Amino acid sequence: MLDAAASSMRGDASPVTDGVRRIGAYFALGVLFGIVLTKSEVISWFRIQEMFRFQAFHMYGVIGSAVVTAAVSLQIIKRLRLRSLSGEAIDIPPKVLGRGTRYWLGGLLFGFGWALVGACPGPLFALIGSGASVIVVVLVSAIAGTTAYGALRGRLPH
Amino acid sequence: MTASHILLIVRQPWPWYIAGPAIGLFVPGLLLVGNKLFGVSSNLRHLCAATIPTKNEFFRYDWRSAGGWNLAFAAGILVGGAIAGHLLAAPGPIHLSPAAHQSIAALGIHDFSGLIPRELFNWHALLSWRGVVMMIGGGFLIGFGTAYAGGCTSGHAISGLADFQLSSLVAVVGFFAGGLIVTWLVLPRMFNA
Numbered sequence: 156m157l158d159a160a161a162s163s164m165r166g167d168a169s170p171v172t173d174g175v176r177r178i179g180a181y182f183a184l185g186v187l188f189g190i191v192l193t194k195s196e197v198i199s200w201f202r203i204q205e206m207f208r209f210q211a212f213h214m215y216g217v218i219g220s221a222v223v224t225a226a227v228s229l230q231i232i233k234r235l236r237l238r239s240l241s242g243e244a245i246d247i248p249p250k251v252l253g254r255g256t257r258y259w260l261g262g263l264l265f266g267f268g269w270a271l272v273g274a275c276p277g278p279l280f281a282l283i284g285s286g287a288s289v290i291v292v293v294l295v296s297a298i299a300g301t302t303a304y305g306a307l308r309g310r311l312p313h
Numbered sequence: 314m315t316a317s318h319i320l321l322i323v324r325q326p327w328p329w330y331i332a333g334p335a336i337g338l339f340v341p342g343l344l345l346v347g348n349k350l351f352g353v354s355s356n357l358r359h360l361c362a363a364t365i366p367t368k369n370e371f372f373r374y375d376w377r378s379a380g381g382w383n384l385a386f387a388a389g390i391l392v393g394g395a396i397a398g399h400l401l402a403a404p405g406p407i408h409l410s411p412a413a414h415q416s417i418a419a420l421g422i423h424d425f426s427g428l429i430p431r432e433l434f435n436w437h438a439l440l441s442w443r444g445v446v447m448m449i450g451g452g453f454l455i456g457f458g459t460a461y462a463g464g465c466t467s468g469h470a471i472s473g474l475a476d477f478q479l480s481s482l483v484a485v486v487g488f489f490a491g492g493l494i495v496t497w498l499v500l501p502r503m504f505n506a
Binding site: 177178179180181182183184185186187188189190191192193194195196197198199200201202203204205206207208210211212213214215216217218219220221222223224225226228229231232237239240241243244245246247248249250251252255257258259260261262263264265266267268269270271272273274275276277279280281282283284285286287288289290292293294295296297298299300301302303304305306308311 | 326329330331332333337339341342343344345348349351353356358360361364365367369371381382383387388389390391392393394396398399401403407409412413416417425427428429430433436438439449451452454456457458459461462463465467470471473475476477480483484485486488490491493495496497499
């Protein structure tokens, strides 16, 4: 019922144009996200240093208010049992903590990289777009790092 | 207010109380558009799966259907960075706190004209050991660490914490501990400061 309503709202039946339209929506959201990341300077190595040195509130304000906004939004979505535009029930798969080794150890290794590069994965893409062409090397190296994890995964504690 | 006034305001760096809530809204935004969980680092895995031929089961999945939306999102981030970095770029150097400016200058970095220090991040710097450690080593750790931890700043620090996931809290403590170790113990030695 809701599926039918959603697809009639979109006004098309072809799965191909539907797919293209959906990909276009994610692309457009990405453009907005890239603009916010860049204009708020969270893609800046300088700002990341300032954060890790506790020398300004800016980054804490950005991350903190982002978490609060997202948390309130999630509560609204859950309490009202909202569905997505595509008609699916919204569910967030919980992560299993287990022994937690992968979270603290993987987190620590990522933290080393975050402070060295001064950027996390989202900002890497924004930096390349903003004209820092050498960051392509960082991105390729990050892909190599993910590949290495995939190869070693069976032998690492999780 | 004319269009050029608005452009002047938009070109200024955006304060945290505008940027933070805007970033937070991408979590419900992506859920409402297509039941997708906000998190950028999965794209590194999708890019592996798409480009590197391997028999490893970690990369053998239908990356188009699992990650097509997220790769489109990442491509959008790149274009957004281009728009903000060129058309909406703030005039003048970055306005850090005086304390941060002083600490970073003490490392021997004096060019504050860009969003990132041009002295450290340029193609020529890849010929120096420091450039290799920062860009190639740092990039590798980002890719390895986010895959191991199953998320980065967006997936764990924003989506995960907002959903009160304990594992994300553990990961974020790890992120921060790693960043502090590099900032306070490693960088000063790398720069002989």
